[in-house]
Amino acid sequence: MSLNAEELFSERALGFRPSEIRELLKLVDSPEIISLAGGMPDGRFFPIDRVIEASTFALREYGKKALQYGSTEGIKKLRVLLMDRMEKEGVSGIDLDNVIISTASQQGLSLVAQVFVNPGDTVIVEEPSYLGAIQACASMQAEFCTVPLDKDGMQMDILEDRLKELQKAHIRPKFVYTVPNFHNPAGVTMTLERRKKLIELAHTYDLLIIEDDPYGEIRFEGESIPSLLALGGKDRIVALRTFSKISFPGLRLGWIVAREDIMNKIIVGKQAADLCSPALTQYISYEFVSRGWLDDYVAVVRREYPKKKNAMIAALEQYFPAGSSWTDPQGGLFVWAKVPEAIDTAAMFREAISAKVAYVVGIAFYPHRNDNCHMRLNFSAVDPEHITEGIHRLGDLLKSKM
């Protein structure tokens, strides 16, 4: 008799849904398809020779340690470097115990969800919100309270309404999760005024904030805005950062900043999750950052990505039908496009694949799955010519459906 695994799965696992990005992207495995569906940096700018130099040096210099178990918190010299880097960005009041290395920021999200979320607990997220955060919270059976974004980020008046409603219902949200810079998928950035308001609301309503900032350093227009962590301090803010967009996702490294009592829980959770992040990639990152090569690479990205974004915006203007709109991000990797309401971007996806172009269906970013008219368009991984052609194909398809 064969085992019936369904009888054994946890409630949590029974609720697991295969990611639709993943399912849909299985269709995108053809070189003819122009994929605007990714969320990857452009590998053509990876300084491979420098990475080889850093990895050879790391293995030569730290060999035994680089191939050995490391501490759960991460390699100390890398943590010091990251702490210094954050202090230069205006973060104060943190010391080494407040900074640990994570297996990229997805692990940060997963650990935060594990540390705070009981089944049925409420978390406040932006609408739309980053899919990986939705997955991490959903895997701990969170309920989602959503606050819509506009061009200036999370709408604070609506957040305040939500907080009042929750208070009336005697529900204490576990945290407010936000991607303040160059939002994934929406491309928008939270203004300084709203950041200050969010911190004020955190004090008024006794809230914890999870600030997820993978893209902040990839600003190619406008002025940097201080992070929530810099503005509000670590007492009410847990910050998640990653090397995946400012250097290389294949290293699987990020870092978490949190006050010590929260960090202690995160560390125990990380021990159970993977004991420690790869020592080898930590030493490579240390060498890469300390030689100034990270800054060099970020400078290249800041110079090259706007060419891609501009190509995308120009193509949207030229090819998308009247009634469409889109965000024009000052950094990051994504444009968020709204199509005329009669069109369902999820239903249209297979036709797009037939037309040799791919995007991510907007509904994937809505915890309540209440939107069918958006698409996430990635410009970082594609060259400008293919962006133009891809948007042209999409525009033609959209027009054919009007």
Next chain:
Amino acid sequence: MSLNAEELFSERALGFRPSEIRELLKLVDSPEIISLAGGMPDGRFFPIDRVIEASTFALREYGKKALQYGSTEGIKKLRVLLMDRMEKEGVSGIDLDNVIISTASQQGLSLVAQVFVNPGDTVIVEEPSYLGAIQACASMQAEFCTVPLDKDGMQMDILEDRLKELQKAHIRPKFVYTVPNFHNPAGVTMTLERRKKLIELAHTYDLLIIEDDPYGEIRFEGESIPSLLALGGKDRIVALRTFSKISFPGLRLGWIVAREDIMNKIIVGKQAADLCSPALTQYISYEFVSRGWLDDYVAVVRREYPKKKNAMIAALEQYFPAGSSWTDPQGGLFVWAKVPEAIDTAAMFREAISAKVAYVVGIAFYPHRNDNCHMRLNFSAVDPEHITEGIHRLGDLLKSKM
């Protein structure tokens, strides 16, 4: 007003206990202390030049891919290699969909716990059991049903008694977790007869088995015994394997073998946990394995570790007091010693540190914390001279307490 984080922690996190290994090992940070407390391979045998060659080649050959996001399942060519390797060990009936890469086997344990364990669910584990598995299950709020080990591994008559008791209580255990080869901490290996009996019991009682086998390839005496997976097939067995002991823990790579419906849940769990394991270390591992260097390295370990183990056994015979006993493993990394019952190994730990020697307190490996007279002694990471001296110091301390 400062945030009171205690009010926000999940039930799960409120139950997190800092690992005592971790807490105690903070005391071991002195070069004068001979640490028999580790669980690490001996870095002196790491073939650094070969790793440099593999990593340089991997970056040169697969550069953009090696630094980019990979699929959640892992790099296909590495999975094929591992599948072939397992088939040579006698595993049949698996294909590529049954094998994924994990961020070392701790992640395998964590995902298995997430996929199967609801708070309060029962899991069956050996007594003693691997601490990382206890942590992973405890972090999902499992209850532990324990089955004692003897020199032939898990005691099947006691397992059967436990299964009958659970059945009477209408409790269905989520799985039986076992480390059949060179058990951590106990050093013992499950006999072929017991493996067959375990599989028979799995059919009779409709059980899932989690086979955790980090050490199987590090056999330096006696004959290999087929794995549970080879004997029983994937229907009722999920197998966890890792590179951490057969090559380098610093890569953070392992692999999971499971039937497809279970694997689909594990994959969704892994997406939420860390999206994917490091592509860079996967390509390095592929190069290292495919060039035959893994086999070369395992051969070195198999030649060198028994010298260490023999030094430890000889020193135990010479220096430990009458009334002590220990296992004599045919492979792996650990000897498990029992001290005379009047002595509490946890209470003695700080004195051992004063005597400049460290071990892991036995109680850490007992989910019900019902044993105080064992210690785990690692021989892999220490050279024979220091092993002898460390056991000498421990023996003197034990004798002083009689």
